[in-house]
Amino acid sequence: MSFARRTTASTTALLALAALAACSGNPADPSQDPGEGGAAGNELTVVTHDSFALPDELKAQFEETTGYDVTYVAPGDGGALVNQLILTKDSPLGDVVFGVDNTFAGRAVEEGVFAPYESPALPESAAQYAIESLTPVDMGDVCINADTQWFEEAGIEVPATLDDLTDPAHKDLLVVSHPASSSPGLAFLAATVGAEGDAWPEYWDALVANGVKVVSGWSDAYYTEFSGADGEGPYPLVLSYATSPAFTLTEDGSASTTEALLETCFRQVEYAGVIEGAENEPGAREFIDFLLSPEVQASIPENMYMYPVDDEVELPADWASFAPLSSDPIDVPADEIAANRDQWIADWTARVIG
Incomplete structure (x- = not known):
């Protein structure tokens, strides 16, 4: 199966990300003292499932805009991901997680895996999918x-x-x-x-x-x-x-x-969440907001097979014929x-x- 990659340039989204970085006090300037960005400085670890496919261009954009050095960890499928989050909750795998879906979310919430966070970037169309401590990012059947x-x-x-x-x-x-x-x-x-x-x-x-x-x-x-x-x-x-x-x-x-x-x-709805005990909680929050940005939402259909939760994002032309919900x-x-x-x-x- 081929993964067609589509990226969009959004000046508004780039400015929003820059503003987020400035407001949180994280160092957009690599020469700045890493300690000023929080307990973990410039390091941010993102934990995902093994089908996570954010384009390299967008990953680089996030790093460049925020000043973070991001590491991605993928312990397995969505179920394996939740199992690992629970098993390692006393010594977290990372700072932020993407890929917990609505069938496994309840178990992870019950186990106290997530720190509370409500993203200001959440679009109105995603409110119906909200779960305690988790932010909906994409959905599909x-x-x-x-x-x-x-x-x-x-x-x-x-x-x-x-x-x-x-x-x-x-x-x-x-x-x-x-x-x-x-x-x-x-x-x-x-x-x-x-x-x-x-x-x-x-x-x-x-x-x-x-x-x-x-x-x-x-x-x-x-x-x-x-x-x-x-x-x-x-x-x-x-x-x-x-x-x-x-x-x-x-x-x-x-x-x-x-x-x-x-x-x-x-x-199925997939969520992102701040991992309880994260060394870089500000960075985790910024990454969740980034996943809701117009350019990331626009990249989801042709990279992760899913619908964006933002229903204002334009879908690929052939989805009406070949990928209806x-x-x-x-x-x-x-x-x-x-x-x-x-x-x-x-x-x-x-x-x-x-």
């Missing part, structure tokens, strides 16, 4: 994707619904990621709970009987096991995103070789996920993994 070329060549109809995935006609065709280690995996588990109610364990029994494969994370599923996109795996159905088909266009751009099954979608995503309230997540994962593991 986690859905099953199909390799439409494979189905056409096999003469099999592409499934449409969750129930279709249990049809014997689709036996041994689906790969998903593990809900304990993958945020898309947990999102899909939540989707099955939302759709099937108390019968969700029996639904997974049916998926197992129909040959579903489980791997640790999204990258393994999409890039290794999936037959579509750049993959050469044996599975033509994969857990991914509604936006993924926009990155699998034919050479002339007139069609996509994959499609998202929009009746299987769960709405579901009109009716499966909904499970965040507080319900937080209250039941661990039990769901335990029950799922017992039935699916054994």
